[in-house]
Amino acid sequence: MLDQLGNGLLLGIIISVASVALSLLYGVTRIVNFAHGEVIALGAIVTLFFSAPVDSKVLFLDRFSPLGVSFSTSVIIAILFCGLFGALLELFLFRPLRKAEVGNIAVLVVTIGLSIFIRHFYLLFATGKVQDFPLGLERRQTYLFFDMTPRNFKVLIAGLVVMIIIGLFLTFTRMGKAMRAVRDSSELASVSGINSDNIILFTWISSSMLAGLAGIFQAIINDVRYNMGFLILLLIFAGTVLGGIGTSFGAMVGGLLIGIFVQVSVALPFMEGHTEAKNAVALAIMILILLFRPQGIFGEKERIS
Amino acid sequence: MSSSLMRVNNLKKSFGGVKAVDIDNLIFNKNELTSIIGPNGAGKTTLFDLISGFQEEDSGEIFYQEKNITKSQPHKIARLGMVRTFQLTKVFDRMTVLENLMFAGSNISNDSLFQSIIQFPKQKNYENSLEEEALRVMKDLNIEQMSNAYARELSGGQKKLLELGRSIIRKPDVLLLDEPLAGVNPKLTEEILEIIEKLSNDGITILMVEHNIEAVMKISERVIVLAEGSLIADGLPQEVRENKKVIEAYLGGGDE
Amino acid sequence: MKLSVKWIVTVVLTSFSIYMVFALNPEGQLRILFNVLTFAGIYGLAAIGLNVHFGLTGLLNFGHASFMGVGAYVTLLLIPHAAGREGQITETGLPFLLALVIGILSASLFGLLLGLPAIRLRGDYLAIVTIAAAEIFRLLVRDLESVTGGVYGIINFSDSLQKYRPNFIETFVSKYDLNAGQIWVGFLSWVSIFFVLLLLKRLNSSPWGRALRAVREDEDAVRALGKNAVWLKLQSFMLGAGIAGLAGVFLAFNYGSLQTTLFVPLLTFYVWAIMILGGVGSLSGPVFGSVIFWVIISETDRLAALIFENANGQQLAGVRFVLVGLLIMILMIFRPSGLLGKKEELLLNVK
Numbered sequence: 001m002l003d004q005l006g007n008g009l010l011l012g013i014i015i016s017v018a019s020v021a022l023s024l025l026y027g028v029t030r031i032v033n034f035a036h037g038e039v040i041a042l043g044a045i046v047t048l049f050f051s052a053p054v055d056s057k058v059l060f061l062d063r064f065s066p067l068g069v070s071f072s073t074s075v076i077i078a079i080l081f082c083g084l085f086g087a088l089l090e091l092f093l094f095r096p097l098r099k100a101e102v103g104n105i106a107v108l109v110v111t112i113g114l115s116i117f118i119r120h121f122y123l124l125f126a127t128g129k130v131q132d133f134p135l136g137l138e139r140r141q142t143y144l145f146f147d148m149t150p151r152n153f154k155v156l157i158a159g160l161v162v163m164i165i166i167g168l169f170l171t172f173t174r175m176g177k178a179m180r181a182v183r184d185s186s187e188l189a190s191v192s193g194i195n196s197d198n199i200i201l202f203t204w205i206s207s208s209m210l211a212g213l214a215g216i217f218q219a220i221i222n223d224v225r226y227n228m229g230f231l232i233l234l235l236i237f238a239g240t241v242l243g244g245i246g247t248s249f250g251a252m253v254g255g256l257l258i259g260i261f262v263q264v265s266v267a268l269p270f271m272e273g274h275t276e277a278k279n280a281v282a283l284a285i286m287i288l289i290l291l292f293r294p295q296g297i298f299g300e301k302e303r304i305s
Numbered sequence: 306m307s308s309s310l311m312r313v314n315n316l317k318k319s320f321g322g323v324k325a326v327d328i329d330n331l332i333f334n335k336n337e338l339t340s341i342i343g344p345n346g347a348g349k350t351t352l353f354d355l356i357s358g359f360q361e362e363d364s365g366e367i368f369y370q371e372k373n374i375t376k377s378q379p380h381k382i383a384r385l386g387m388v389r390t391f392q393l394t395k396v397f398d399r400m401t402v403l404e405n406l407m408f409a410g411s412n413i414s415n416d417s418l419f420q421s422i423i424q425f426p427k428q429k430n431y432e433n434s435l436e437e438e439a440l441r442v443m444k445d446l447n448i449e450q451m452s453n454a455y456a457r458e459l460s461g462g463q464k465k466l467l468e469l470g471r472s473i474i475r476k477p478d479v480l481l482l483d484e485p486l487a488g489v490n491p492k493l494t495e496e497i498l499e500i501i502e503k504l505s506n507d508g509i510t511i512l513m514v515e516h517n518i519e520a521v522m523k524i525s526e527r528v529i530v531l532a533e534g535s536l537i538a539d540g541l542p543q544e545v546r547e548n549k550k551v552i553e554a555y556l557g558g559g560d561e
Numbered sequence: 562m563k564l565s566v567k568w569i570v571t572v573v574l575t576s577f578s579i580y581m582v583f584a585l586n587p588e589g590q591l592r593i594l595f596n597v598l599t600f601a602g603i604y605g606l607a608a609i610g611l612n613v614h615f616g617l618t619g620l621l622n623f624g625h626a627s628f629m630g631v632g633a634y635v636t637l638l639l640i641p642h643a644a645g646r647e648g649q650i651t652e653t654g655l656p657f658l659l660a661l662v663i664g665i666l667s668a669s670l671f672g673l674l675l676g677l678p679a680i681r682l683r684g685d686y687l688a689i690v691t692i693a694a695a696e697i698f699r700l701l702v703r704d705l706e707s708v709t710g711g712v713y714g715i716i717n718f719s720d721s722l723q724k725y726r727p728n729f730i731e732t733f734v735s736k737y738d739l740n741a742g743q744i745w746v747g748f749l750s751w752v753s754i755f756f757v758l759l760l761l762k763r764l765n766s767s768p769w770g771r772a773l774r775a776v777r778e779d780e781d782a783v784r785a786l787g788k789n790a791v792w793l794k795l796q797s798f799m800l801g802a803g804i805a806g807l808a809g810v811f812l813a814f815n816y817g818s819l820q821t822t823l824f825v826p827l828l829t830f831y832v833w834a835i836m837i838l839g840g841v842g843s844l845s846g847p848v849f850g851s852v853i854f855w856v857i858i859s860e861t862d863r864l865a866a867l868i869f870e871n872a873n874g875q876q877l878a879g880v881r882f883v884l885v886g887l888l889i890m891i892l893m894i895f896r897p898s899g900l901l902g903k904k905e906e907l908l909l910n911v912k
Contacts, residue, residue, distance in 0.1 A: 117886025383787035
């Protein structure tokens with residue numbers, strides 16, 4: 001059980017960071033972004049591209065070898081790259097759509113198309129194989145009650161620190177306050193002199209950087225796959241919904257809870273021999289929340305029907 | 306009270322702490338043409354929403370013909386013979402005027418998927434009679450020339466007429482009219498008032514929310530005044546017109 | 562029917578794509594064509610069902626794969642088959658037609674069970690709930706190996722359908738060296754499309770169709786007139802789900818084996834792409850959309866060969882799906898009404 005709790009915390013921190021990113025974006029832009037998983041995978045893939053040893057068999061675009069940059073530098077480059085990618089998405093896709101007043105259902109379908117497109121672009125040009133970061137093996141150690149590798153423990157701590165930083169940022173900085181203002185009412189915000197275009201651009205950048213970070217976490221704990229983001233996308237939705245759609249704090253807790261729940265459920269008696277179905281339980285929880293407490297644990301009541 | 310048709314007890318509704326409706330006791334009588342007036346935000350439309358089931362009250366009860374309809378869904382309330390219109394006209398834009406009326410008049414079993422797959426001959430007959438009925442209503446409302454026009458092509462006033470027609474074809478016992486004259490030109494206003502009076506004479510109980518005070522005073526048998534959600538006057542048009550509280554709350558605002 | 566530009570363009574494009582099959586393939590053209598047409602028929606049928614949901618009623622259903630899956634699994638489990646790791650054989654079963662009817666009804670019932678609580682949800686939330694429900698369905702089917710065969714799937718069920726294969730197919734097949742089983746499935750799917758379209762055309766002009774349009778226009782007004790808008794939407798959800806169930810059965814028979822991997826979300830997205838291409842809200846649009854879509858899909862292998870030397874299966878799939886994704890995006894941005902849809906009838910905003 002405790003083992004599973006440790007695994008749950010690790011999965012939880014991945015989903016939590018990714019959920020905050022999704023929730024920020026939804027809050028400010030009202031876009032349900034199905035391509036979120038692909039930004040997550042981007043963080044891991046770019047990190048791999050820079051950090052894998054030059055002589056390894058990993059190939060990108062069928063001809064480019066990895067660059068052999070140090071791992072920590074690769075992580076920073078990858079996160080920046082994800083931010084740039086988010087900015088490009090906003091500037092060349094979603095801003096024009098917004099200016100053309102394309103309906104939100106149409107935008108949702110566009111993000112699905114985008115998700116399929118990018119994901120299989122990775123399959124073609126990045127890596128169809130399951131890859132590992134070049135980090136070597138580590139022995140598990142005991143931290144408090146949990147057995148995990150030192151590296152995974154660092155991921156857990158890093159994730160918690162990132163959460164705190166986001167929380168402080170949203171509460172205390174001008175930009176954070178402006179983001180919350182746009183979330184609550186874009187018209188009102190623009191009346192009070194906030195440039196919502198800039199806020200939205202900033203949101204895309206920061207949300208994408210966070211998503212990329214979540215992807216790097218996921219790859220450190222597990223591995224790199226072209227569809228790694230899509231595999232956990234519905235769990236991320238579940239985390240966002242559980243905490244309360246559009247609330248960042250809710251998404252943090254919701255994501256963590258979903259991760260813990262998925263892993264701990266494996267240890268439950270009635271789940272014995274049914275570990276493959278563990279995600280189904282989390283998804284069922286999400287559906288029940290949407291039906292019976294759509295504002296989630298922390299959200300305020302919002303019209304959803 | 307033999308003529309009581311509907312009563313409202315201790316009805317309360319607020320939005321985010323702001324009181325929208327707070328009515329201790331209110332009885333509507335059969336066959337009466339009652340108007341509900343009051344300044345903007347007085348809770349008139351909210352009262353309609355509560356009665357017709359489109360919003361849920363915080364507390365209180367509503368009885369229609371001694372049946373408690375407090376928690377009933379809108380379509381169930383409508384099936385009891387109480388049909389409403391909306392402040393912002395809700396016609397089916399991309400359906401023709403005839404289709405709007407025929408849909409409104411059609412009964413539940415005629416609308417069912419099963420009937421429409423099998424299409425018994427009797428459905429054809431029913432549809433024919435429905436079409437005749439719709440034509441008759443259009444004639445009464447003087448919109449028969451628009452029969453095949455899409456509802457979105459109608460003028461604001463014509464849309465009000467169509468909405469009225471959709472309610473009439475359901476042969477209601479009670480009609481809740483939410484600002485039937487809003488945005489209607491003077492000539493059409495006269496026409497609509499005549500129609501409302503005629504419906505009232507035919508025995509339909511009518512509750513009407515309306516801002517056009519002249520019209521209200523002219524045709525109403527009873528006038529109810531709401532302000533900030535509460536009842537401040539209730540009586541014959543003439544009494545209400547002279548009521549001090551009403552003048553203060555309503556006309557005191559100056560611009561109306 | 563008015564001969565509009567839309568229709569001319571659609572027919573020309575469809576004919577052109579069929580012509581491309583002949584132009585691009587030096588040999589085995591008929592074989593490829595009938596393979597394409599079979600897939601087009603099956604997916605076209607599924608897209609017609611989806612169009613009942615989204616096009617006619619405005620319901621954002623992203624769990625279409627589960628309706629197809631329920632139809633397929635229920636039907637196959639009721640007829641003689643072999644399932645699971647050991648390939649455990651079940652020799653007795655219902656006659657195919659009866660099993661099929663139960664399968665279709667089960668898909669409808671699944672639609673009802675899912676729709677009953679979910680149909681009141683706003684569009685984007687309904688999308689999330691349906692896609693999650695479809696994933697739950699797939700995970701459960703994979704997990705319940707003793708009933709469904711789990712990851713090992715179901716095999717040896719084709720006889721129930723193939724024993725009804727008429728003689729004219731055999732004669733036709735023997736002339737051109739084609740796969741008789743597939744032709745029979747394809748034939749049946751196109752016959753089904755014909756009857757389903759007849760039914761929908763009949764419904765569209767019926768009081769039910771009128772009521773459904775009214776619901777799409779303004780639910781509150783419908784309720785104020787004493788009609789149960791939720792029930793009308795549920796009926797539409799069940800109808801579309803049933804059609805999807807039928808398509809799912811054909812899909813299984815076309816492959817000759819049933820695997821859970823078939824019902825991943827990508828299946829739903831394929832059907833969405835076809836519906837959007839054909840035209841949201843147009844009854845026959847998805848049929849044309851499906852033919853064009855499958856010609857594109859089948860000829861992308863050529864494209865893949867241009868990009869990669871000795872493209873492997875993964876790369877072929879990659880090229881296909883990159884195209885599917887692009888197609889969905891470009892259509893949704895530049896021509897959301899597709900080939901035959903009416904722009905003014907699209908519901909692209911959450912109300």
